[in-house]
Amino acid sequence: MNYKDYIKWERMPTNWCPGCAIGTVFKQTAFALADMDLAASDMTVVSGIGCSGRAAGYFNVDSVHVTHGRALPVAEGIKRANPKLKVIVFSGDGDLVGIGGNHLIHAARRDVDLAVICINNATYGMTGGQMAPTTPTGAKTLTSPHGSSYAPINIQGLITSNRRHWFARASAFHVAHLQRTIREAVEWPGFAFVEVMAFCVENFGRRLGFKSGHEMLVNLKEGFKPRSGPEGPLGPLELGVVKHDDQAS
């Protein structure tokens, strides 16, 4: 199948701002689905609330757009009800890690067979740019006008604390790597979490001094590198997969 088959063209244009990274991740997801030749009848996409949460409605399959933070439990209910469906969760960091954090801990622990694509733009973009659990220390936002005094959450540590786990970090710039990673996540038989490093140009980037989406994209290019070294936890600026499939040990 062609990637275009996975996009609901009558819904275009999206509600994402010019220069936003979500569109890139959305399109790479469509490429990955086409690569796997997944039939619409064999899959569904679930989103929560936020800019990334609008993605579900743009996929040309049966899709669900739920309340804030609840994409994971809805997806888990779908998967338990029909294990044959590939269930993809496409949402943001505020939704999945902030308000939905408790569900994330437990869905990962239960190793539910879901592919979670988490757009990490380090802020609450849709509501104007407030501090997220992922916001870097010192960053100024609407709710941290003097700079965030907290350390950002360690998603990798949270996911990989489970004996069996699959965690990946990708970026909206490194698209070939991103597409391969999404495919691997969908094919992994268990809970697979992809943290996609992204950005919000309108409500966060300009406060950080960036003038355009392109500048933020270049920042991803220069900041993050796919890992080529040995296995083990990813460094803070490394992209790659961390997994453990030894159920017996």
Added chain:
Amino acid sequence: MGNEAVACGALKAGMTFFAAYPITPASEIMHELAEHEPEIAFVHAEDEIASIHMAIGASLAGRKAMTSTSGPGMSLKQEGLGLAHMMEVPLVVVDVQRVGPSTGMPTLPAQGDILQAAHGSHGDYVPLVLYPSSVEECYRTTIAAFNAAEDSRSPVILLLDGYLGHLQETVDLDAISVEVRPRTLAPLGEGRRHFTGLLAKDGVPKTKDTAYYREWYARLKAKMLETAARYRLYEYHRNPASRLLVVAYGITHRVITPLRGTYSLFKPVRMFPVLEDELRAAADEHDRIVVVEMNDGQYRGEVQKALKRDVLGISLLGGTVSLNEIRERLREL
């Protein structure tokens, strides 16, 4: 017990997905259904919010689904209830009431969640709420709740109280014949639909369209009222010698059954939408109406609103219901 009858009724109705979080006095529903894995999918979820959302997901994916809780958990489930109304997802939510607010008196029964069951979630919607008053009726009403959920494609709330949930009675379930509705919603994977909590028309968000909201709400309301009309569940025992009509539901109705010889009794099983016509017909035959309930007049207000006339109330607060107390207070009226 009542809780087990709910579990049996759910299985009879074709429920194959259940998710919940333990809470007194509702946990026995979970315990009973956990025994039925793997014939049904059972999830002991991380919290009440997760369990109702899992049930929503499972319902969308093609299974009849249920979740159960008590007051504190019901507060958390309100978010999911609103979503299920908006996305039109069939679902049954059981609330076995205990004394609140908050943690309150966890092991003592109450009927304090009546208004929460009707209007606990934000925004406008038409609630469908049923409340049985015996173990056998728990079984029947659970099946009716599943049928009404399919008919209306909406969440249906089944109220119990801690007393009824733990009430032990012998019931011959095989002797009860019931009608079970088939699924009405095509499961995920059979289309290119978009289910969303936003106001949407054919899956496309219409978040700034007032005219469409009004049109959509009128349809939603008509759908709910049409379904409700098929579930006019109540009991009315007229005592021609009585000028007083006693309205009571759930365990309170059961406790006052011996007063049939003295007063007329009306028991609504369908709590919401309020049985206006039936209540009015009964009320017209009496000088005075009194609602006896284990809360501070929650349903009394609803009855008064429906009848547009003064309604007296007897509030039994704090977790204890006794026939002697009710008899005394009725005499004092």
